Amino acid sequence: MARRTTPIDDEKRSYGAVWLVTSLLLFVGALWCIADDNLFRRPWKKFQAEFNRLEIQHLKDAIAAEQQRLDADPAYQQAVKTLADARVSASSGEIARQIADLQRELRRAQQQDQSKDLNLRFVKSELEELRFKYDDALHAGRPTEELLKEIEARGQLRAERQQVYTESQQHIEALQNEITQLESAVKTAEDEIAKLTTARDDVQQKLEGVSLGYLPGPKATAPYFGFDWQPKIPRIQQIVLEEFDRNNFDKPVARVDRCMSCHAGINKPGFEDQPNPWKTHPHRELLLTKHPPEKFGCTPCHGGQAPAVNSPETAHGNFVDEHGHLENVEFIERPLLRGEKTTAQCIKCHAGVQNLETADEIGRGERLFEQLGCHGCHLTEGYEDLAKSGGVTSIAPSLRRIGAKVDHGWLIRWITNPHQFRPRTRMPNFMFEEEQAVQIAAFLLSDTKQPSEEWLAAHPAPAAAAGTELAAKGKALVESIGCRGCHAITEDEVAGQLGANKDIAPNLAKVAEKTDARWIYHWLKNPRGYSPVARMPSLRLSDDEARAITAYLVTLGTKRPAPDALETRLTDVANAAAGEKLVRKYGCAGCHDVPGMENESRIGVELSAFGSKTREELFFGDRTDVPETWDDWTYNKLLTPRTYATKWIEQVMPQFDLAEEDIKALRAFLSSRTDSKVPVKYLYRPPGEDRVVAGRRLVARYNCTGCHVVEGRGGDIRRLYQEQPTFAPPMLNGEGEKVQADWLFNFVKAPVPIRPWLQLRMPTFGLADEEANTVVGYFEALDRVQVPFVHLERAALATENVEAGKLLTSKDYFDCFSCHQRGAVKPQGPPEGWAPDLALAHARLGPEWIIKWLRDPQKVMPGTKMPSFFPGGPPDVLGGDDEAQIRALRDYILSLGMPEPSPQQAAHVVTGGPGTSQ
Amino acid sequence: MRRTLVPSALALILVAGLATRAAAYEAMAVTDGGTLSGTVKFQGTAPPPAKLEVTKDPEVCGKEKTSPDLVVGSDGALANVVVTVKAQKGKKLEPPAQNPTFDQKTCEYKPHVLAFPAGSTVDVLNSDGILHNIHTFGTANPPSNQAQPKFKPKIQVKVEKPETIQVKCDVHGWMSAWWVSTDQPYVAVTDASGAFKITDLPPGDYEVELWQEKLGKKTEKVSIKPKEDTKVAWSMTKS
Numbered sequence A: 001m002a003r004r005t006t007p008i009d010d011e012k013r014s015y016g017a018v019w020l021v022t023s024l025l026l027f028v029g030a031l032w033c034i035a036d037d038n039l040f041r042r043p044w045k046k047f048q049a050e051f052n053r054l055e056i057q058h059l060k061d062a063i064a065a066e067q068q069r070l071d072a073d074p075a076y077q078q079a080v081k082t083l084a085d086a087r088v089s090a091s092s093g094e095i096a097r098q099i100a101d102l103q104r105e106l107r108r109a110q111q112q113d114q115s116k117d118l119n120l121r122f123v124k125s126e127l128e129e130l131r132f133k134y135d136d137a138l139h140a141g142r143p144t145e146e147l148l149k150e151i152e153a154r155g156q157l158r159a160e161r162q163q164v165y166t167e168s169q170q171h172i173e174a175l176q177n178e179i180t181q182l183e184s185a186v187k188t189a190e191d192e193i194a195k196l197t198t199a200r201d202d203v204q205q206k207l208e209g210v211s212l213g214y215l216p217g218p219k220a221t222a223p224y225f226g227f228d229w230q231p232k233i234p235r236i237q238q239i240v241l242e243e244f245d246r247n248n249f250d251k252p253v254a255r256v257d258r259c260m261s262c263h264a265g266i267n268k269p270g271f272e273d274q275p276n277p278w279k280t281h282p283h284r285e286l287l288l289t290k291h292p293p294e295k296f297g298c299t300p301c302h303g304g305q306a307p308a309v310n311s312p313e314t315a316h317g318n319f320v321d322e323h324g325h326l327e328n329v330e331f332i333e334r335p336l337l338r339g340e341k342t343t344a345q346c347i348k349c350h351a352g353v354q355n356l357e358t359a360d361e362i363g364r365g366e367r368l369f370e371q372l373g374c375h376g377c378h379l380t381e382g383y384e385d386l387a388k389s390g391g392v393t394s395i396a397p398s399l400r401r402i403g404a405k406v407d408h409g410w411l412i413r414w415i416t417n418p419h420q421f422r423p424r425t426r427m428p429n430f431m432f433e434e435e436q437a438v439q440i441a442a443f444l445l446s447d448t449k450q451p452s453e454e455w456l457a458a459h460p461a462p463a464a465a466a467g468t469e470l471a472a473k474g475k476a477l478v479e480s481i482g483c484r485g486c487h488a489i490t491e492d493e494v495a496g497q498l499g500a501n502k503d504i505a506p507n508l509a510k511v512a513e514k515t516d517a518r519w520i521y522h523w524l525k526n527p528r529g530y531s532p533v534a535r536m537p538s539l540r541l542s543d544d545e546a547r548a549i550t551a552y553l554v555t556l557g558t559k560r561p562a563p564d565a566l567e568t569r570l571t572d573v574a575n576a577a578a579g580e581k582l583v584r585k586y587g588c589a590g591c592h593d594v595p596g597m598e599n600e601s602r603i604g605v606e607l608s609a610f611g612s613k614t615r616e617e618l619f620f621g622d623r624t625d626v627p628e629t630w631d632d633w634t635y636n637k638l639l640t641p642r643t644y645a646t647k648w649i650e651q652v653m654p655q656f657d658l659a660e661e662d663i664k665a666l667r668a669f670l671s672s673r674t675d676s677k678v679p680v681k682y683l684y685r686p687p688g689e690d691r692v693v694a695g696r697r698l699v700a701r702y703n704c705t706g707c708h709v710v711e712g713r714g715g716d717i718r719r720l721y722q723e724q725p726t727f728a729p730p731m732l733n734g735e736g737e738k739v740q741a742d743w744l745f746n747f748v749k750a751p752v753p754i755r756p757w758l759q760l761r762m763p764t765f766g767l768a769d770e771e772a773n774t775v776v777g778y779f780e781a782l783d784r785v786q787v788p789f790v791h792l793e794r795a796a797l798a799t800e801n802v803e804a805g806k807l808l809t810s811k812d813y814f815d816c817f818s819c820h821q822r823g824a825v826k827p828q829g830p831p832e833g834w835a836p837d838l839a840l841a842h843a844r845l846g847p848e849w850i851i852k853w854l855r856d857p858q859k860v861m862p863g864t865k866m867p868s869f870f871p872g873g874p875p876d877v878l879g880g881d882d883e884a885q886i887r888a889l890r891d892y893i894l895s896l897g898m899p900e901p902s903p904q905q906a907a908h909v910v911t912g913g914p915g916t917s918q
Numbered sequence B: 001m002r003r004t005l006v007p008s009a010l011a012l013i014l015v016a017g018l019a020t021r022a023a024a025y026e027a028m029a030v031t032d033g034g035t036l037s038g039t040v041k042f043q044g045t046a047p048p049p050a051k052l053e054v055t056k057d058p059e060v061c062g063k064e065k066t067s068p069d070l071v072v073g074s075d076g077a078l079a080n081v082v083v084t085v086k087a088q089k090g091k092k093l094e095p096p097a098q099n100p101t102f103d104q105k106t107c108e109y110k111p112h113v114l115a116f117p118a119g120s121t122v123d124v125l126n127s128d129g130i131l132h133n134i135h136t137f138g139t140a141n142p143p144s145n146q147a148q149p150k151f152k153p154k155i156q157v158k159v160e161k162p163e164t165i166q167v168k169c170d171v172h173g174w175m176s177a178w179w180v181s182t183d184q185p186y187v188a189v190t191d192a193s194g195a196f197k198i199t200d201l202p203p204g205d206y207e208v209e210l211w212q213e214k215l216g217k218k219t220e221k222v223s224i225k226p227k228e229d230t231k232v233a234w235s236m237t238k239s
Ligand SMILES: [Cu+2]
Pocket: B107, B131, B132, B133, B169, B170, B171, B172, B175
């Protein structure tokens, strides 16, 4: 290898070309950097600039419209004319001359005033000097008489000059007043116009605020003539959510939201019809007023890459392609939440989501999740304790005495496919073969043999619970006492509805195919006597009533033949053993109380953080057609639960046959189950929220909404009372405010009829003390009742009020007892025309509520039979003062049924009475 | 000039708005209007009038009543039928000069069917001097329920929207009546002799709807000639 021998002199070598090329590259690179930084990678600037233009146009249009309205307004025309006239007369003519004269005079007076002021001050100084000299002479022992005289003389002079000055001041003031008076026409007219143009001027001010000002611009057309409002220069708009996120070391870090850099109009009304990103937020008034973006940002609800501004695709993390399908952008951790997944986020801060406005899906999803019993198989944080009631699994009926209840043939058909018998049942379909169904039935019947037989022995078949006549009586009872609030009695009827296509309580159209008169009779009489976790309440039926209803129910449906040799197969020990394995494998004990399986663990996967699962964590099985996204996986799983099973991987989740909207609602709920937690300071926890959540669960468990409207929802039975809404069960809106806490507690524990006109019966649910407390706490919390208990005593009620109230209830006035019962005194006519016993009011009703009720009953309970008596009380009682009459009536009503005070009590009144209402 | 223009333009818009809402009934001057008059009878044998049991206040209400829901007079004359000519245009729907009155006398409503233009205020009288309440079961109009005790011989209820509204008393369960609030002027209610009369109809062919609370609806056709009285004799029966 030849070495170069001639050394090259580096000093002589020219690098000019290299330098030139490099600096050119550097220069071009710098240009590119600037351009890239300011133009290509700043798409938000374009969006924001466009919005600024839109907003200016919007405000200009608003001003023009307002001006047009003003121009057409006779009042405005008049005001403009008045102002012009006033100005003309103030600048010419007699008034103008007068003003000029006065102003001349004023100037002269002001000049003279100055010298008068000066003269006064001089004499004041001289006086001070003399007083000093006097003091000095006095202490030095010099004569003071001369000085005293001089002081007196000066004092007089000062008084004179003071007089002159004061007069001058008064003169000036008079002149000024006169001038103002003459000029006032203009001022008044200007004020008048300003009043009329407030709306326009407000918009004008807004316009000044959102623009750089009124500058020379390209739009040289009228009315701008070369000037126009100039949009502001776009700037990054960012919101910092302190300590919202946690970093990898679990230290709180801020989240920075820059969404509003593009979505500039999101919190401004008037852009509802614009496309994104300029659109106003839907339901802005409700949602953004309660969640101001400056405090809550955008991504806590919407997801997305909070600080990203490079492109809509990377900021959002997903986009809708030309086929309308949602595509994810790769490597993005937090894609934008769309559709119902956005409202699903409400649950992260709100403990109670079941009645949130504009967040229907998450509420619906949570209700379905709770009531379909998903948590029976899937452990889910926050829903762990729902599956059991008093330690007993209670999502579905207890199977502890199943042998005493069901027809064996029916049991096989039911296990094979419950939807065949009742399409709307909550029980899912496990798609068992008949052989498996027999095995499961064999296990259940042998497992429950002893308790079933014991129950049967203690509950003999009722005598004579059949016959057409009795059945007709039973039918009438079923239709009148409230059974249909929860149960449908024909196949196409819908009573209590869960989601779109499920029933809360069983449809009874074919009940006789399933069970027999003996079980029905005893179940009706005392549901808890069969199952301690029964949701079915007691309607306090007499033996005759229960017999009649039984006679009716056994006419609904007929027994069907059982499979061949069923009884032999059911008693086969091998079958029972196989059945036990199946019951364990498919997790029946997740929902049902099965003897011996009380402590089985949940068989499904935990769902606490299911919403955080990435697509790599989801198994798609052989479903190559399902797009590989969380949404698609979850949708198809809920639609066909065993769809991802393969030849080698079995799946056991049963088929629920859910409606499309319910699948989506459940998916929304599942999407909210993530491992990220919102910091406490962002949580919405109003007082009583926990009680509301607990109350809603209880209301759902016992289906109170089958009969009652609670929180504006439910009242299913009202479908039967459309003609006569007064015979429907009471709506419970405002119940917490209406009744006294201790009364409500005792009432839900042991209801007594309070509405004599109702044939419907408030059932006895057999609530535990804890449950009854939950009910009370729920209603109190809903109405934000601060003081749930009241103490009332007879002596605290003012006698004059009680007397006036008594007069008002008399026949000559309101004649209240024409309809209201008063203890033993009953109204004329049949009970369906009666109204509640007012002698119970003192123990039942809240004193403040009575006031509200008397003011406007229809407002408190729309559709009530109680008419309004106010405004318009009689003029000759309590001076015709409506409010005083209402208080008097209240006090009188409270006094009814209260024991008369003993002399000692009267002398020692311990309360201030029920208070005077505002 | 301008000052008078604006209010009249406003009024025009208001009138136009009202007209579209009221199924586009168009008001116009009717000069050669015809009259529709006649009777409605019950076809076939009238069922005996249903008895109403007086369960309350017998000293004022009386001992026994017959139900006013189907009143058939001699010759089958059918009272309380609402006769509505389905006119698209015609004379202006004027609010009545005097408020329609609706009395409660011996615990019955007088009249049992009261027709009036929408927007009227009904003067509800209480001739009985005992407590009644006026409970209206409207849907287009907000339901209202006002007490009318002895010391209130008259109260007023305004009905804004056209609708047939049942009125009931919760104190006396049997008391029931109908208010027919109309959106056009060609409506009449048959009297005890089954007679009715509707005037100032623009000449032309019309459908006429008969409605009786027990017998339901029935449609008749009629041709009205200028300045002529078209006599009809219609009948209704149980369907
Ligand atoms: Cu009455």
